[in-house]
Every structure is written in structure tokens, then in C-alpha cells.
Amino acid sequence: MPEETMKYIHIPVHNRTKKDKTIRTIVVSKNQGIKALYSVERKIILTLLFSKDHGWTMKKAKTWKKEHMSSVESSLLAAGIEVQTIEDDLVDTDSLS
Numbered sequence: 001m002p003e004e005t006m007k008y009i010h011i012p013v014h015n016r017t018k019k020d021k022t023i024r025t026i027v028v029s030k031n032q033g034i035k036a037l038y039s040v041e042r043k044i045i046l047t048l049l050f051s052k053d054h055g056w057t058m059k060k061a062k063t064w065k066k067e068h069m070s071s072v073e074s075s076l077l078a079a080g081i082e083v084q085t086i087e088d089d090l091v092d093t094d095s096l097s
Contacts, residue, residue: 002058009050009061013069014039016046025049028072034064036072045072 003010013036022040025026037047050056050066 002062004058007052008035009052009056009058011048011061011065012043012048013045013065017042020046049097 001012016039019041020039023046024038024040026036026038028034028048030035031053033056035049036045037049038044039046044095048061050061050064
């Protein structure tokens with residue numbers, strides 16, 4: 001479920017499971033203020049983190065995820081970070097408030 005904290009908008013990408021024991025924070029775009037929580041075991045992005053200091057709102061963050069997630073995964077692969085997309089595990093943020 002999307003969440004808003006003091007500093008970040010959290011947008012889920014995949015559901016977290018018991019297999020996700022090692023979570024790393026990676027930078028998606030320093031200029032845009034976007035980070036991600038990455039599961040080392042499953043090699044997937046669990047959550048996108050959008051910095052409020054960069055002007056992100058819940059609506060903008062959900063739209064960005066919808067429009068850019070596949071290019072983010074491609075960029076990470078090009079940088080040597082293994083990424084898998086598990087279709088059955090994707091979180092549909094459109095249906096979440």
C-alpha cells in the first residue's frame with residue numbers, strides 16, 4: 001500500500017515476502033530524488049521512494065511509476081544490477097488509495 005512519511009512517498013512495486021532477507025537502498029535518480037528498496041535474494045525492486053524535498057506528491061509518484069518502471073529496470077540491468085520482474089507479485093497502485 002502506498003505510504004507517505006515526513007521525507008518520502010513510498011510506492012510499492014512487488015510484495016515483500018519471507019525470502020526478502022537482505023534489502024538494499026539503491027539510487028534510481030539522484031537528480032529527481034528517487035530511490036528504491038531492492039531485494040538482493042529475489043533481485044527485484046520492492047518499493048520506490050520519492051523525496052518530498054524534490055516536490056514529489058503521491059499522485060506524481062504513482063504516475064511516474066506507471067510511466068517509467070520498465071525503463072528503470074532496464075537502466076539497472078545496464079548498470080550491472082540484476083533485476084527480475086515477477087508479474088504475479090506486482091502491486092497495482094491504481095487500485096490503492
